[in-house]
Amino acid sequence: MQIDLTGKTAIVTGSTAGIGLATATGLARAGARVIVTGRTQSAVDKALQQIRTEVPAADAEGFPGDLGTAAGCDALVQAHPTCDILVNNLGVITLLDFFETPDSEWERIFQINIMTGVRLSRAYAQKMADNGWGRIVFLSSESGLNIPADTIHYGFTKTAVMSIARGLAKRLAGTGVTVNSVLPGPTMSKGLSVLIEEQRAEGQTMEEAGKNFVMQERPTSIIQRLATVEEVANMIVYACSKEASATTGAALRVDGGVVDTIA
Template identity: 70%
Template sequence: MKIDLTGKLALVTGSAAGIGLAAAKGLALAGADVIVSSRHTESVREAEAALRTAAPGARVQGFVGDLSNAQGCDALVKAHPQVDILVNNLGVFQQQDFFEIPDAEWLRFFETNVMSGVRLSRAYANAMVKRGWGRIVFISSESGLNIPADMIHYGMTKTAQLALARGLAKRLAGTGVTVNSVLPGPTLSEGVAQMLKDEVAASGKTVEEVAAQFVQTHRASSIIRRAASVEEVANMIVYACSKEASATTGAALRVDGGVVDTIA
């Protein structure tokens, strides 16, 4: 199967690094024009350069703004009023005990991880429907099914994304616009590497070895017994955005290494 997204414009939020950047690269390599976004100008410029290196000749645009609030989302839509593919990847995570999470953090996580996708999907979906084609993907997590005890606020937002994607897929039934969730498991992104840096320094092991040890200790149901790469997750995202995925909608597509212990 050869995925060809030539002529399609894709927006990937939170795409300066990690899964978002890998997804943007994958879409660019498939021929899509890509908009990358971050709060920081330098991060956007670096992401644009990375995409042009990975996919020579790719048409890449950048947006600098904070999409965790309505003003930032409005500014993005004003700058780029129409897209064919929307990947709602923006998200924050942090290990924190339930009894130490203040209200402001619950709201910050919800605004960032959930409402950014709500606002952008609401802004872009109607035009997709009018054109009879579109792809909306929410980057959820296996943590939306296996709520982590040390990141309950994060797990809550990932479950909310699953509900949002499923409901929106049903709302857009028969329009040619598909809506899906992609659920990564433990993934060796820059953020996870940062979280593990102290243990890497103390152990003298590679970050891949420490990540594998973390998976086997904290996600013992993992079948691959290691962290996935961002490219492995991006492969599923690109498929969900493809023309070939036309019969895949309302789905929760797991790239979790088998962490979620279910056959369904």
């Protein structure tokens, strides 16, 4: 399959590292014009440089701003009023016991993990529908199905974005705009790699440490290793493609088989 997104503009939130950066790179490789977003200009510039190194012909721009706020989302929409593809990747996770998680942390993670995608989808989806074509992807997680006991507030947000994606797909029925959620499993992203590095035994490779982490924390994994950010991005890029025209309202799992159900 040759995915060609030439002529399409894609916005990927939280795309200066990890899954977001891999997704922006994959979309640029497919020919899309990509808007890279991050909190600081330096992070955005670094990501753009990496994308252009990997994809010399990339058509990529940057937007620095805090999309975890309504003002930040408004500024992005003002700078880039339309897009064909919106990947709601921005998200944060904190490991906090339920009884030690204050209201402020529930509110913070709600604003970033849920409301960013809500605000931007509300801003861009109708314009996509008017054009008769569009792709919206929400980044959920296997933690939205297997709610982790040590970060309940995070799991809740990942369940919520699945619900939003499903409902919005139905709201946009017949318009040519598809809406899906993608559910990664344990992935060698920047945050997780730091955690694994801290736990890595002397003489152990990162690959071995990652495998041990997966088997300890997610023993139902079928691949029995961490996924790479590129493996997750491959699913996202497909969901953004013209070829995925009959895929909508779906929760697309890239969890390595962690979720122990058939459906």
